[in-house]
Amino acid sequence: MVISVMNMLRLKINHESTLKLRSLNKDKMKPKGVVLNVVIFIFGVTCLVYLQVMKDDLVAYPMLLGRPWLRRVHDPNYWNEGYVKIG
Numbered sequence: 853m854v855i856s857v858m859n860m861l862r863l864k865i866n867h868e869s870t871l872k873l874r875s876l877n878k879d880k881m882k883p884k885g886v887v888l889n890v891v892i893f894i895f896g897v898t899c900l901v902y903l904q905v906m907k908d909d910l911v912a913y914p915m916l917l918g919r920p921w922l923r924r925v926h927d928p929n930y931w932n933e934g935y936v937k938i939g
Contacts (some may be wrong), residue, residue, distance in 0.1 A: 853903045853915045855884065863887045869904055881910050892921065899924045 858865070865885030873881050883904040892899045894917075901921055 853887070854908045854911060856908050857914045858887060858905050863890065863903075865905055869889075871904060877908075879910075881906065892917065897925045898935055 859919070864887065866888040867886055869886050870884035871883055873883070875881065883906055885905050887903045887905060890901050890903050892901050899921060901924070905913070
């Protein structure tokens with residue numbers, strides 16, 4: 853999640869991030885921190901997630917839900933078929 857979305861949602865960073873990320877163009881970046889225990893509700897599925905907070909100018913999307921979220925909602929992984937089934 854980017855800082856502007858975190859501020860819009862009135863969330864606060866809970867602690868420093870231990871992650872170090874590398875983008876597709878090989879740039880290295882470190883998240884600004886982690887927001888813990890955020891409730892996400894999508895298509896009838898509620899999930900508690902931790903969100904890494906990035907500077908707005910470092911990423912192309914305001915928020916990405918990745919593998920940890922997919923595991924929590926028990927995604928059956930239809931990657932080869934071009935869709936994700938939720939719920």
